[in-house]
Amino acid sequence: MEAELEFSAGDRARLRFAVSPLWEVATSFRLLSAGRAHPVHRHWIEQVRPRVTAAGLDRDRLAELVPCDGYVPDFLNPAPTAPAPTLAEELTALRAAPAERIRRDLTRLEREHGLSLGPRLRSLYDDPHTQLPKLAEEIETYWQLALAPYWARIRAALDADVLHRARQLAEHGSAYLLDELHGQAAREGDTLRLRERRRGLSRAVAGTGLVLVPSAFTGPGLLIRVSPPDPLQLAYPARDTATLWQPRPAPAAEALAVVLGRSRTRLLTELDVPAATTDLARRTGLSPAAVSQSLTALRDAGLVSAHRAGRWVLYARTATADALLSSRASDSAEPSRPAPPGRPEPTARR
Template identity: 55%
Template sequence: MKTRLAFSVNDLAETRFAVSPMWEVVTSFRALAAAVVPRPHRGWADQVRPRLAAAGLDRGWLADMIPPAGHLPDFLNPAPTTRSPGLADELAAIAATDPQQVRLDLDHLAAERDGVLSPRLRGLHRAPHTCLPRIVAEIETYWALAIAPYWARIRAVLEADLFHRGRQVAEQGTAQALDELHHTVRWAGGSLHLEERHCAVTRIETGAGLLLVPSVFAWPRVLTRSVASEPPQLAYPARGIGTLWERRTHARLDALTAVLGRSRALILAELDTPASTTELARRSGLSAAGVSQHLTALRAAGLTSTHRAGRSVLYARTGLADALLTAQT
């Protein structure tokens, strides 16, 4: 399906870019639900799928609501109110969703499933305010297991995309930036033309402006959200996805070794992939007790973060640590 989103001068003036944690939640869960996980994310999927299965999230609320293809419930992607809202902000908006919007989304899902909803979703349809807190709690668990350990890396890609788009708007104008978002998106004649759409997006059913949201997990498609009186949203693949999960070259490892010591520098280098104390001990050849002591010091210095995954704790590098390791001399 092709669709056309018309723009007035006011719509262009209210067009903006934003990062959205919930778009990463929804699109990443969809990637995991696919018969074949998109190639860029297969290594990530291999790491997180066992955690999700152990927590029962492969058969929970998100599994019921987010299909591999087709309609995505709009209430899961509230419009970002700032350039970079926190997950807590978006979860608060989900918890406060108008019951009518929840039921409308579920009706769309039912229409694509021959009128059949799972018992869990039928309960959500009857009593949204009773069920929404449970959905929020499950999203928090999913975030902790699947996104939080990797968020510094993901967010760096998203922020780099926003920087690029902002500079493009400043140098070439909004129309040019819109025209180069994706091969299925084209600006022409004062309108945004979208191809390969699952559903139409028109000004009749949305508010003014446009929210453009880069996403690492939306690849290779562009996804849209249309809710009455709210600006339409367009989630597009962020630039740099191809290198997102690559093991990085640590240009300053020797210099950091001189400052931090060999063991702590080695642990930071090994945290290209989030890992537990036991896994880091295996990778580095250090004792588990020694790794634990070094991680405590690195965390105090703001170079690592901790993320609980079931009974274990995963450690990840922070953005500061990434910058120290990858900065060119």
């Protein structure tokens, strides 16, 4: 099946990209709920699923709202108002969702999945004003456990995709961009064609413009959000997602250890995967107290971030630390070059 949508000059002028934390929440949670191995995200799933289960999130509101396949309520993905809104900004929009939108989406969830709302979702239907803050708090907990420690890496991949697509748009125009975006999308003249779309589309229900949302967890398909008066959103798989969790090159730590000390440098290298204090102590042989003291110093220096959710505190390298370690690795890998012919080797000044 295929849906066609008018795509005027005004819509082209309003075409934009956005990196959305809430899109990553819903798509990653669905991936965890699927309960099967994944060729790309297997390592992430193995690290995150035990924490999510221990926190009870696999049995709470989010689990009921995000089934393993099919429709997910549109109010979970409010239209991004900026190129890269924070999770806090998007949760503010979620908490402000109109009650009629919540009830409409929950009714559709019941209809399309052939189920009856459980007590939690029935409470959300009956009293959105009271229940939406509780849902937002649950999403924040999931974020801290499952995505925040990895966000620097995920965000870098999403930003790189946006940069690539923006260059395509600037050099070749919107028709070329949409043709290259995904096999389910194409633009022909003033028409946007969306293949495998079961429901019809019109500007009356799709809003004006188009928001393109790269995602690390969508899977191979194109996800479409239609919720008037918001613009149409297309969430598509970001480029290079297949390499997202591949181990990074081991850094040359010796020179860095002179500055930071061997223990702190070892901790930074171990944090290629986010970890708790006890995990780091077990892997490095350092005492938990020594690990905690070193992590505090690294966090104060902007090289480590801490992410708390309930009893969990996970530490992750920051982008600054990644750049520092990568530069040390590239410096050590680059062979020394002889001076050009006819020029003497430089000598150190005394």
